[in-house]
Amino acid sequence: MFDTALTLNDLLFLAQGAGMTLAVTAVSVTVGTILGILFGVLRFQFGPIWFAPLTFLLDIFRSVPLLIQLVLGNALQSILKLGWGPFTTSCAVLSLYTAAYCTEIVRGSMESVPMTTRRAARSLGMTWGQDMREIVAPLSLRIALPSWIGLTLGVMKDSALVLWLGLIELLRASQILVTRLQEPLFILLICGAIYFLLSFPIARLGGHLEKRWSPHD
Amino acid sequence: MIEIRNVRKSFGPLEVLKGIDLTVDKGEVVSIIGGSGSGKSTLLTCINGLEPINAGSIRIDGIEVHAKSTNLDKLRRKVGIVFQQWNAFPHLTVIENVMLAPRKVLGLSRREAEEIAVRQLGHVGLADKLKVYPSRLSGGQQQRMAIARALAMSPEYMLFDEVTSALDPMLVGEVLDTLRMLASEGMTMICVTHEMKFAREVSDRVAFFHQGVMAEIAPPAELFDAPKRPETQKFLAATH
Ligand SMILES: Nc1ncnc2c1ncn2[C@@H]1O[C@H](COP(=O)(O)OP(=O)(O)OP(=O)(O)O)[C@@H](O)[C@H]1O
Numbered sequence: 123m124f125d126t127a128l129t130l131n132d133l134l135f136l137a138q139g140a141g142m143t144l145a146v147t148a149v150s151v152t153v154g155t156i157l158g159i160l161f162g163v164l165r166f167q168f169g170p171i172w173f174a175p176l177t178f179l180l181d182i183f184r185s186v187p188l189l190i191q192l193v194l195g196n197a198l199q200s201i202l203k204l205g206w207g208p209f210t211t212s213c214a215v216l217s218l219y220t221a222a223y224c225t226e227i228v229r230g231s232m233e234s235v236p237m238t239t240r241r242a243a244r245s246l247g248m249t250w251g252q253d254m255r256e257i258v259a260p261l262s263l264r265i266a267l268p269s270w271i272g273l274t275l276g277v278m279k280d281s282a283l284v285l286w287l288g289l290i291e292l293l294r295a296s297q298i299l300v301t302r303l304q305e306p307l308f309i310l311l312i313c314g315a316i317y318f319l320l321s322f323p324i325a326r327l328g329g330h331l332e333k334r335w336s337p338h339d
Numbered sequence: 340m341i342e343i344r345n346v347r348k349s350f351g352p353l354e355v356l357k358g359i360d361l362t363v364d365k366g367e368v369v370s371i372i373g374g375s376g377s378g379k380s381t382l383l384t385c386i387n388g389l390e391p392i393n394a395g396s397i398r399i400d401g402i403e404v405h406a407k408s409t410n411l412d413k414l415r416r417k418v419g420i421v422f423q424q425w426n427a428f429p430h431l432t433v434i435e436n437v438m439l440a441p442r443k444v445l446g447l448s449r450r451e452a453e454e455i456a457v458r459q460l461g462h463v464g465l466a467d468k469l470k471v472y473p474s475r476l477s478g479g480q481q482q483r484m485a486i487a488r489a490l491a492m493s494p495e496y497m498l499f500d501e502v503t504s505a506l507d508p509m510l511v512g513e514v515l516d517t518l519r520m521l522a523s524e525g526m527t528m529i530c531v532t533h534e535m536k537f538a539r540e541v542s543d544r545v546a547f548f549h550q551g552v553m554a555e556i557a558p559p560a561e562l563f564d565a566p567k568r569p570e571t572q573k574f575l576a577a578t579h
């Protein structure tokens with residue numbers, strides 16, 4: 123088991139791949155979450171009818187396999203002569219993919235804030251904006267958090283698909299090493315362990331916040 | 340003074356208020372009784388503009404509640420309302436629940452808001468629950484917290500919508516005592532209630548609602564002991 127051809131340089135190569143995975147995930151989750159909050163709030167406020175065209179578009183992003191989206195997205199950017207590199211294209215597609223899911227999370231969690239609680243806030247003279255900030259936002263944040271953490275962890279794993287656009291992220295880096303060293307089990311074990319190390323803090327952060335926010339003392 | 344003139348209100352095809360007229364003077368306590376679905380809650384939500392009306396007018400101290408130019412957020416500062424369901428803000432402690440509106444709406448400092456909250460919570464007998472989350476309170480305590488939260492805005496009028504009917508019989512007394520105290524302090528109140536004994540005791544006048552109409556309004560002794568309308572007689576006979 124420990125008789126391996128894996129060198130320190132190879133490990134560094136894997137670490138670089140992990141860095142790429144992290145970068146793609148961080149950008150996509152950040153942009154996707156901002157868009158998701160924007161779309162979710164608009165959808166919540168204006169109702170399903172006004173929002174129908176965008177809902178339809180987001181449904182496409184939720185139902186078409188990500189791999190197809192990446193390939194089509196890449197083709198589209200070259201047709202439109204945007205001149206995007208694989209990193210930008212990957213992040214753009216993954217951001218929209220994340221936004222599509224995040225929109226649903228935001229809408230659902232906002233709708234779960236009881237109307238009676240909001241009425242109580244308004245009846246105290248709070249404005250619509252104050253109700254949103256002081257009541258709806260904190261309450262829906264608590265409800266949305268577990269799903270959002272799940273989404274983030276999912277995007278981190280799904281981001282492996284950007285290797286199809288030629289980016290060397292963690293999974294692709296492992297594949298290259300496997301091909302060269304012919305030690306698939308060992309290398310994939312390391313690769314899996316790195317994915318775990320990347321995910322674990324996020325999952326723990328979620329658990330920690332959930333505990334802190336639970337409405338008990 | 341609250342002046343309600345010929346107010347009509349429909350939910351879709353269903354006319355819930357069919358021309359209500361009622362004037363409540365400063366310092367007066369008016370109780371509203373009546374069967375389920377007679378429009379009692381709807382009237383209260385119309386009074387502070389949470390629901391629009393279809394016809395008529397409601398004026399509070401001369402200000403038209405449902406006029407386009409009226410700033411409802413501002414008007415609601417002087418009209419407190421407490422609902423049947425306890426709607427605490429679950430993510431805030433008891434004292435934070437009470438401090439929120441004074442801070443955000445009146446722009447008071449944390450210190451000032453805290454002072455008010457402590458005073459109001461003491462007033463309703465919750466001085467020992469300041470740092471607790473609402474989920475740890477009994478129904479009666481939550482309801483008293485809601486009353487303190489409304490009082491913290493120093494409203495001139497208070498509307499109560501069956502504040503005891505979701506409570507255990509054991510807990511009704513403590514909340515009614517709070518309302519009695521407010522009445523004795525001269526608060527102008529409209530109380531929708533099923534507690535006939537309470538209504539008789541604290542009210543200056545009692546109104547009986549029947550199918551969207553205010554069928555009868557009179558001082559409690561008159562309305563309870565010598566109701567004029569047959570609907571009132573029937574309703575009182577059924578509740579005794
Ligand atoms: N938001 C709403 N949308 C549609 N119908 C409503 C709405 N609110 C109330 N109603 C209807 O209006 C009628 C009057 O309701 P309201 O709540 O005012 O009665 P109530 O006198 O308070 O009765 P209760 O004693 O049961 O509380 C009922 O038939 C009710 O179903």
Ligand SMILES: [Mg+2]
Pocket residue numbers: 379380381500501
């Ligand atoms: Mg009611």
